[in-house]
Amino acid sequence: MAANENVAPTLKAVPNSRTKSSSYKRKMALYGVLFASPWIIGILTFSAYPLIMSIYYSFTTYSILDHGQWVGFGNYKELMGDTTFKIAIYNTLYYTLISVPLNIAVGVGLALLLNTKIKGQGIYRTLFFIPSLVPAVATTIIWLWLLNPQFGLVNYWLEQIGIPGPPWLGSESWSKPSLILMSLWGVGQAIVIYLAGLQDIPQDYYEAADIDGASTLRKLRHITLPLMTPVIFFNLIMGVIGTMQNFVLPYTLTNGTGSPADSLMFYVMYLYQNAFLYLKMGYASAMAWILFLMVVALTALIFISQKRWVHYQGKE
Known part of the structure; x- marks a missing residue:
């Protein structure tokens, strides 16, 4: 008990x-x-x-002034026959497919140079980072002056070495290359990330390579670049997402017109025009969701491909 x-x-x-x-x-x-x-x-x-x-x-004719009517997939069908819409997609993809790889190549190259132990290293790093702090509108004004066909500094320097300067932003064939050139101005932010990746590589690998008598190029190819691929992968994803939404530079350069001949009419610019100039909010909403699907598709392709070229420490 x-x-x-x-x-x-x-x-x-x-x-x-x-x-x-x-x-x-x-x-x-x-x-x-x-x-x-x-x-x-x-x-x-x-x-x-x-x-x-x-x-x-996106399934209605909604505008700011009225509630609109239900049209189902009418907006999406209309977009498929919209010539300016197709031009905007082409311009955006053209800019993305060239600008992103070029920015990665330049960013990695400059990061490698800025990672070398030289006198005044901090000053050089600061100088390359400062341009990325300049507001986009101010950057546009600077480049409008630099690339002016008549009195711009770029054409002046080209003339000094006997090369006739192109019309740059005044030409349909040169406008997008000019914008790609301008995009390199803000590569400083990516350089900081690349520098962090370079400094995260264990020095033991380089010491072992030195013992084996590996040259600088072989160390770059077999150690530095493979171990930098996770950082490159991150910047590739962010670069694609950012360039697919490119708006400020082309809008400021052309005052929202996309001239000459719609060569600088980017996707988000055309979306903005439909939403706030033509008050076609339903049409613009359909464009927004198509852009979302394009970004998702490109991002998914990059994630699928990363199994072939991205190397993580400790997984090899």
């Missing part, structure tokens, strides 16, 4: 402790939701709701 009396209180104490523990967890969870509620309300109001409504509007 004494043994049974000792067991009974113990069995009663277990449920009570569990109840208190679960009550405490619910209380802490409630506090957590309460403190996070400003962010939750903000994300639902300013992100989730507009996202859902943009899907709905």
